Amino acid sequence: MPRGHVLSILLVACGPRAGGVTIAPAGANATPDLHVGDAIVYRFSGSFSSEPVTVREEVRALDGKRVTIEIHATRGREERRWTQIGPIGNDARWNNAVDEIQGLPNPGDATLARLWEWVVYPAEGEPHGTASAACEQKIGAGTLACTCERSTIGALQTEQARCPFAWQRGPAKWTKDGAVVWQSEIVELKSP
Secondary structure, eight states, rough: OOOHHHHHTSSOOOOOOOOOOOOOOOTTTTOOOOOOOOEEEHHHHHTSSOOOEEEEEEEEEEEEEEEEEEEEEEEEEEEEEEEEEEESSSSHHHOOSSSSSSSSSGGGGHHHHHHGGGOOOOOSSSSSSEEEEEEEEETTTTTEEEEEEEEEEETTTEEEEEETTOOEEEEEEEEEEEEEEEEEEEEEEOOO
8 A cells, every 4th residue: 555645644643632742833933843752642533443543643653764763553443653754845744654663564654554554544536626725723822834735535524734733634524415424533642
């Protein structure tokens, strides 16, 4: 499964509520840089899953070119933990580019897809009718100036935001016939 397909619908975050960090108000400069100890917790919900899924990501190491992120996912009583290593750039985080899953083989990104399957909604088709515009998104105690994109993929209406904070992903919601089938929110941000 192509890396971009799996996680382009995965690591999108939104949130009316956050703790640990205050995002700068609109118009302020938010840093796009990750630091060791930075963490984010996403909550995924919608009709795609019988239970909400919580995913916590924490930066464990940076070497100038690559970032090591420890991931802990929970769904009810089920848990998954792994560490993924990838390029450090903002576009790499937006696309969730992963070079390696520590201690696990990842032929053709199959292991990566299996690890993230709890939060992937299988959209069929290519996005069309895509429109992008500047928008303000509430994340934590502040508001960020983001770029919001709306598209149609098959019968789905998608809304996603790319925001200028270190984790890149802003609010997201996918609907079908007016019902929410997939959405994500940020429930916690932490920066040392």
